[in-house]
Amino acid sequence: MTRWFEKLQQQIVNTQVWRSLFRHGYPDTDLNRALVMFSNVILHLHPVRVKRGALKIRYTWCLGGLTFFMFIILTITGVFLMFYYVPDTRRAYNDIKDLQYVVYFGNLMRDMHRWAAHAMVFLVWLHMTRVFLTGSYKPPREFNWVVGVVLLVLTLILSWTGYLMPWDQLAMWAITVGAKMAEATPVIGVAGPFGIQLGMRPDNDIRFMLLGGTVVGQSALLRFYVLHCVGLPLIAALFMAVHFWRIRKDGFSGPL
Amino acid sequence: MTANPSVPDAQQVLKEQEMSRRRFFALVGWGGFLASMGGATFGTFRFMFPEVLYEPPTIFKIGKPTDYGMGVTDTLKKERQIWVVRNDKGLYVLVAICRHLGCTPNWFLDQQRFRCPCHGSIYDIYGNVRGGPAPRTLWRAAIALDPIDGQVVVNFIQRQDPDPKSTPEGLTVAEEGREVAPFFVTT
Numbered sequence: 005m006t007r008w009f010e011k012l013q014q015q016i017v018n019t020q021v022w023r024s025l026f027r028h029g030y031p032d033t034d035l036n037r038a039l040v041m042f043s044n045v046i047l048h049l050h051p052v053r054v055k056r057g058a059l060k061i062r063y064t065w066c067l068g069g070l071t072f073f074m075f076i077i078l079t080i081t082g083v084f085l086m087f088y089y090v091p092d093t094r095r096a097y098n099d100i101k102d103l104q105y106v107v108y109f110g111n112l113m114r115d116m117h118r119w120a121a122h123a124m125v126f127l128v129w130l131h132m133t134r135v136f137l138t139g140s141y142k143p144p145r146e147f148n149w150v151v152g153v154v155l156l157v158l159t160l161i162l163s164w165t166g167y168l169m170p171w172d173q174l175a176m177w178a179i180t181v182g183a184k185m186a187e188a189t190p191v192i193g194v195a196g197p198f199g200i201q202l203g204m205r206p207d208n209d210i211r212f213m214l215l216g217g218t219v220v221g222q223s224a225l226l227r228f229y230v231l232h233c234v235g236l237p238l239i240a241a242l243f244m245a246v247h248f249w250r251i252r253k254d255g256f257s258g259p260l
Numbered sequence: 261m262t263a264n265p266s267v268p269d270a271q272q273v274l275k276e277q278e279m280s281r282r283r284f285f286a287l288v289g290w291g292g293f294l295a296s297m298g299g300a301t302f303g304t305f306r307f308m309f310p311e312v313l314y315e316p317p318t319i320f321k322i323g324k325p326t327d328y329g330m331g332v333t334d335t336l337k338k339e340r341q342i343w344v345v346r347n348d349k350g351l352y353v354l355v356a357i358c359r360h361l362g363c364t365p366n367w368f369l370d371q372q373r374f375r376c377p378c379h380g381s382i383y384d385i386y387g388n389v390r391g392g393p394a395p396r397t398l399w400r401a402a403i404a405l406d407p408i409d410g411q412v413v414v415n416f417i418q419r420q421d422p423d424p425k426s427t428p429e430g431l432t433v434a435e436e437g438r439e440v441a442p443f444f445v446t447t
Binding site for chain 2: 084087088102106107108109110112113
């Protein structure tokens, strides 16, 4: 019985399909452990060797990893929410209510998306505070710090665009207020310095471009939806790839 | 009590049967992990089956039988996807879905034929296939008269679908067998 099983196991392990999926032995030797990191596209972002100190939970608190975990949760739950949500001013609010009260596990899906979004913003701040306090922003890691600042801004804009999706009073006025800030941008906003002198009007400045109109309406909802679901996540993913790659190249700063 | 080495005492047996702490935690850990994974998979799968549909109703009223004259009435095709047909005995309702691949055929009064624009299936006024690739005759929807207001109630998803016979004219079904309740209203 056992010999028959071992024979079958050997046969499966020796097939070309298996050997193309698992291109190295079990990672119980130094060589195989290194090969795992070299030959896997996801794991290759992780260094083959990490300093013992960098693995101390009380040094990094795993805040960057947790932020990325939130991003993964948001991507998955977000895709599922897209099956029921339509960015139409006449439907959006009702679709949210359907998700909350009608769709099976819809409220759980929505709440996971909502709380993960809050947690992601919170964790980004904590992560940056940790990096600041341990001095990990200093050269040679200053480039990655700037990439991180871009990721912070992207996270905030993602959070802000998601804010409009329920199309309730909170959404409406949060975006009205936020767009007012865009209006005050120097040079390219009508209310900003040199705006009027350079020919900015409420129907041709940066706020107009952002909202696709002069008020928060249907075009604004559609624009924010596209940015929230496609544009910003793609840009964020790109910057995250660079961010992780830089960590691998620069190495962990290690405990003080 | 004298200890007999060949007979293990009760305490020893109990200890051997007991699960070790490590094994217990491994079991609880993996059990919890797999249960949460299973729950998430089930919940996500179930999420994809909507509880409320924003579709037209499948059971609807189409007015009194006297509203419909002899022959085919083509006016409900767009809204309800049906044709109402009256012959000298009564009414039946044809479902305006081609039996080939599901397009909507058109009614040609001069030819007395339904013709599908997609692949050219041709049906006569009974729904029998008179040409083209359609493998079966047109469906007839269940109809009844509402006892209170006397309107015709159509059940769009309860359909008559008898096996057709291959004849020189095409795929046909004997009309006598088709004009029965609930697919025919005598008026």
